[in-house]
Amino acid sequence: MIVTETDIEGLKIIDIEPHRDNRGFFARAFCKEEFAKNNLESEIIQCNLSHNIQKGTLRGMHYQIPPHEEIKMVRCTKGTIFDVAVDLRENSPTYLKWRGFEIRADNYSMLYIPRGCAHGYQTLEDDTTVFYMVTEPFHPESERGIRWNDPTITIKWPLPVSFISDKDNNYSDFIP
Numbered sequence: 001m002i003v004t005e006t007d008i009e010g011l012k013i014i015d016i017e018p019h020r021d022n023r024g025f026f027a028r029a030f031c032k033e034e035f036a037k038n039n040l041e042s043e044i045i046q047c048n049l050s051h052n053i054q055k056g057t058l059r060g061m062h063y064q065i066p067p068h069e070e071i072k073m074v075r076c077t078k079g080t081i082f083d084v085a086v087d088l089r090e091n092s093p094t095y096l097k098w099r100g101f102e103i104r105a106d107n108y109s110m111l112y113i114p115r116g117c118a119h120g121y122q123t124l125e126d127d128t129t130v131f132y133m134v135t136e137p138f139h140p141e142s143e144r145g146i147r148w149n150d151p152t153i154t155i156k157w158p159l160p161v162s163f164i165s166d167k168d169n170n171y172s173d174f175i176p
Contacts, residue, residue, distance in 0.1 A: 001031060003038045003112075008087050008094045010114030012040070013101065014073070018108075027108070029075070030133075040112060041071050046137050050130045052079075052123045056162030060120015061086060061146045061155075061171070069115035070136035079128025080104040081121040082158050086146070089116035090176065098155050105129075118146055120168075122157050145171040 002015040018025035028034070035042035050059065061084070064070050074083055086098040102124070103109050113119050121130065148155065148164065150173045 001028060001034045001038075003034075003040070006099055008085065008097060008099055008117070009092060010112075011085050011087075011099060011117065012038075012112040014110040014112055016108045029108070029110070030073075041135055043135055044073075044133045046134045048132050048134065050132075052128045052130070053126065054162050055123055055126045055128075056159045057123045057128075058120065058148055058157065058161045058164045058168065059122075060084065060168060061118040061148055061150075062120060063088065063116075063118040063144050064136060064139060064142040065144055066142075068136050068139040068142035070134045071115055072113040072119050072132050072134050073110055074103065074113065074119070074121070074130060074132040075108070075110040076103045076105050077129045077131045078105050079123060079125035081123055081128060081130060083111050083121045084119065084155055085111070085113045086118040086153055086155070086174075087116070088118055088146075088174070092116070096153060096174070096176070098153055100155065118174075120148060122159060122161070124158065146174040147171045150174055
């Protein structure tokens, strides 16, 4: 596994190392020992699957507050997404900064999103599926979100939004 740092502390891109032969390839998609060597948390509590019918669908920006903050590990298993993390950690040098990454089923990359970051994504193709692992179960009382087009954060989404849930569309702007 290849772990690449980003300019937001704790936000990492994890790529596979394929072993190829005439059948195709084999690679580890997750390895507790590799995560430990890279100081990444590996206690997976829940796995989620999200299927999106329409290109331009936006899901997010979600996070959980203490004591149920979670780490998310996100992989696109079909199609392509623009995956976004926003640093909401007040003591972070990248507080309120965001980063977006194109995650495709055919590049097998995974985004490791640390605690204290909001997360969301937009589908770049019809019929897209996203698989993500989290380190905390869902706790409705700790669930929060920020508006996908918050004017303070100014995420540059690659497509017009074709579909968004009422809940995601009605989150308020982030107020520190």
